[in-house]
Amino acid sequence: MSGPGERDDGAARPGAVLLGVVPLVAAGAVAVVFRWWVLAAAVSLLVGVGVLAAVAGLCVLTWLYLREVHRTMAGGGGAAGPGPDVHGEPAHRGYHGGPAWWDLCSAVRRTWRASALWGVLLLPHVAAHALVVGGYLAAAWSLAGALRVVDTGLRVVRRIRMVCPECYRRLPYPAYLCGRCGRRHDTVRPGAHGLLRRRCRCDRTLPTLILLGAADLETLCPHCDRPLEHRPGEAREFLLPLFGGTGAGKTRLAAGLHLALAQAARQGPDSYLEPFGEEAARLSREGARALAPGHRTRPTPPGRKVRAATVRLGAGRRALVLQLFDAAGERFNRTATTEELEYLGEASTFVLVVDPLGIPAVWRCLTAPERDRLAGERSHTRDPELAYGAVRDEVERHRRVPGGRPQGRLAVVVTRGDLVRGTSVDPGGTPAREWAGQVLGLGNLLARAEADFGAVRVFPTSAVAGPDGLADPSLHVLAAWLLRPQGRAFADLAAGPATAAAGGAR
Numbered sequence: 001m002s003g004p005g006e007r008d009d010g011a012a013r014p015g016a017v018l019l020g021v022v023p024l025v026a027a028g029a030v031a032v033v034f035r036w037w038v039l040a041a042a043v044s045l046l047v048g049v050g051v052l053a054a055v056a057g058l059c060v061l062t063w064l065y066l067r068e069v070h071r072t073m074a075g076g077g078g079a080a081g082p083g084p085d086v087h088g089e090p091a092h093r094g095y096h097g098g099p100a101w102w103d104l105c106s107a108v109r110r111t112w113r114a115s116a117l118w119g120v121l122l123l124p125h126v127a128a129h130a131l132v133v134g135g136y137l138a139a140a141w142s143l144a145g146a147l148r149v150v151d152t153g154l155r156v157v158r159r160i161r162m163v164c165p166e167c168y169r170r171l172p173y174p175a176y177l178c179g180r181c182g183r184r185h186d187t188v189r190p191g192a193h194g195l196l197r198r199r200c201r202c203d204r205t206l207p208t209l210i211l212l213g214a215a216d217l218e219t220l221c222p223h224c225d226r227p228l229e230h231r232p233g234e235a236r237e238f239l240l241p242l243f244g245g246t247g248a249g250k251t252r253l254a255a256g257l258h259l260a261l262a263q264a265a266r267q268g269p270d271s272y273l274e275p276f277g278e279e280a281a282r283l284s285r286e287g288a289r290a291l292a293p294g295h296r297t298r299p300t301p302p303g304r305k306v307r308a309a310t311v312r313l314g315a316g317r318r319a320l321v322l323q324l325f326d327a328a329g330e331r332f333n334r335t336a337t338t339e340e341l342e343y344l345g346e347a348s349t350f351v352l353v354v355d356p357l358g359i360p361a362v363w364r365c366l367t368a369p370e371r372d373r374l375a376g377e378r379s380h381t382r383d384p385e386l387a388y389g390a391v392r393d394e395v396e397r398h399r400r401v402p403g404g405r406p407q408g409r410l411a412v413v414v415t416r417g418d419l420v421r422g423t424s425v426d427p428g429g430t431p432a433r434e435w436a437g438q439v440l441g442l443g444n445l446l447a448r449a450e451a452d453f454g455a456v457r458v459f460p461t462s463a464v465a466g467p468d469g470l471a472d473p474s475l476h477v478l479a480a481w482l483l484r485p486q487g488r489a490f491a492d493l494a495a496g497p498a499t500a501a502a503g504g505a506r
Helices: 004-033 035-073 099-157 250-266 278-290 336-339 360-365 368-377 384-398 432-440 444-451 473-486 488-498
Strands: 175-177 195-202 204-208 218-220 234-242 271-276 309-315 318-326 350-356 409-414 456-461
Touching: 035 099, 099 318, 099 368, 175 195, 204 309, 234 250, 234 473, 250 271, 250 278, 250 309, 250 318, 250 350, 250 456, 250 473, 250 488, 271 278, 278 309, 309 488, 318 488, 350 384, 350 473, 409 473, 432 444, 432 456, 444 456, 473 488
Parallel strands: 234 318, 234 350, 350 409, 409 456
Antiparallel strands: 175 218, 195 204, 271 309, 309 318
């Protein structure tokens, strides 16, 4: 028999069940009555919550990606690329030269590490970033190419080419030394290491173009490491090789041309002659003394390395770098030694030096007293046609179009004019071409030269200085003719006091 408490529990249980069933029945009734509205609300709620969650998650991922990009680009958190000394270039890369891609890859890697698989949702961000980087790189490299084209075009228009006076090789661009740390930069033109300027490892910036001041830096030949004191690329370069037999007077003629140009440059208010290197300094120092009447010039040693005497000639706002090459006459006796003079292939104007006293036919034309007086001055040079043939073959070997139209200019310089004056072979008023062909016996040589070169001219000269120390006027006439293709300003300057009397120099 149950107690009173047990009767209460039994009575309460049906009531509790009823309280639980009633809401369910009510909910079912509501669902039956309002089933589509409830379903739509539930779906809408779920979709809304999902969209909000997706937007919030995407915002978080976007913020995370932008944070890593900022840290990479501004905070120095990117992966370190190759150092500045890679491939021998001690300069930091420009942002377009690699760091732009390195930063992109670093930002993606760091974001993926922080977001795990959710980083897949950032593929559109990465694609947009890659497009921006690609556009920047395209613009930067296009600018680099345009700067190179402009730089090369200006040098072509101004006819500027660079040749090393030591190894005779043409230079597309010299190497430069940093003025702070002395590191060598072989390629300073716009490229991976900078557009307008590049930054050395010591953090000093250097210009990348000659137009921007690169010519003011200390330069080296990239082939032989020789210092280039004449600042190549800033002005047009004019190579002038002298050739001829041993004792023909090449060294004396080189000193005479230097003295004539130096004296002519001192006459103009805006003109100057600036020597560079040991050879030019020697000509400046010994020029006047070497041209003194009666002075015997020592011949150039055959085994001596041929180095150009380099000077910068200024006429007003224009400048010209003159490289004067004086090789020993023995080098023109054999083809093998002539081929070593590679500067012959880079020159367009040549000077053949002929000693008239060394030509047997001319010597025989002199009277006995004249021979006795000039015996000590006579050189025992070989036939000038031998030297001409060796040089002509070398020039033809380097000619861009072998066998094409005659190009270049040749000055046939007959020296010792002061010694033959008043003798049996004195040219007097005879035209130089006729005198050289008929009296000196150079007719065949001149005929060959006129077929090989575009312009040939004969110049009787006297490589001596007068009592006042001035160079002989014939040297001014020769210098004016040699420099005329480089500009009338230089030709007029070189003519000096002989301008009026040497109108034929044209």
